[in-house]
Amino acid sequence: xxxxxxxxxxxxxxxxxxxxxxxxxxxxxxxxxxxxxxxxxxxxxxxxxxxxxxxxxxxxxxxxxxxxxxxxxxxxxxxxxxxxxxxxxxxxxxxxxxxxxxxxxxxxxxxxxxxxxxxxxxxxxxxxxxxxxxxxxxxxxxxxxxxxxx
Numbered sequence: 001x002x003x004x005x006x007x008x009x010x011x012x013x014x015x016x017x018x019x020x021x022x023x024x025x026x027x028x029x030x031x032x033x034x035x036x037x038x039x040x041x042x043x044x045x046x047x048x049x050x051x052x053x054x055x056x057x058x059x060x061x062x063x064x065x066x067x068x069x070x071x072x073x074x075x076x077x078x079x080x081x082x083x084x085x086x087x088x089x090x091x092x093x094x095x096x097x098x099x100x101x102x103x104x105x106x107x108x109x110x111x112x113x114x115x116x117x118x119x120x121x122x123x124x125x126x127x128x129x130x131x132x133x134x135x136x137x138x139x140x141x142x143x144x145x146x147x148x149x150x
Contacts, residue, residue, distance in 0.1 A: 001025055005032075018045040020052070030055065053090070053098075060131040061086045061103070067124035068105060068117070077116050080150040081108035088139070098139040103132075105145040114147050121145055 008019035018034035034045025065084045072079040089100040
């Protein structure tokens with residue numbers, strides 16, 4: 001796996017702005033930017049894209065939701081939808097790692113047993129989701145879920 005991240009200000013010769021573009025090994029592009037900094041505008045972003053740590057959180061959500069859907073489908077469950085809302089806290093000082101992450105899954109399906117969803121979430125959290133398992137080295141990760149009928 002590879003990824004190249006380039007500062008967008010460097011391509012124009014500008015020294016202001018904190019935008020970056022990531023080009024993934026699979027050929028996709030992802031924009032990132034920093035938050036504006038009123039005290040030091042030259043150090044801040046323009047708020048044009050997600051922050052890098054937001055993309056880490058989003059990637060973790062994608063990783064675990066992928067697992068949950070795949071586990072349910074492999075179990076021959078009629079899953080119709082899956083979303084996960086991640087709420088995170090970060091350390092107050094540098095490095096501002098994630099210290100707590102809560103993942104709330106909303107899974108929709110037809111005759112979908114809560115036990116199957118609970119098992120899928122647990123398997124993702126404990127065995128399959130590389131991103132959440134990696135983040136669990138610094139963050140306390142908790143989960144919850146709702147099952148909705150389709």
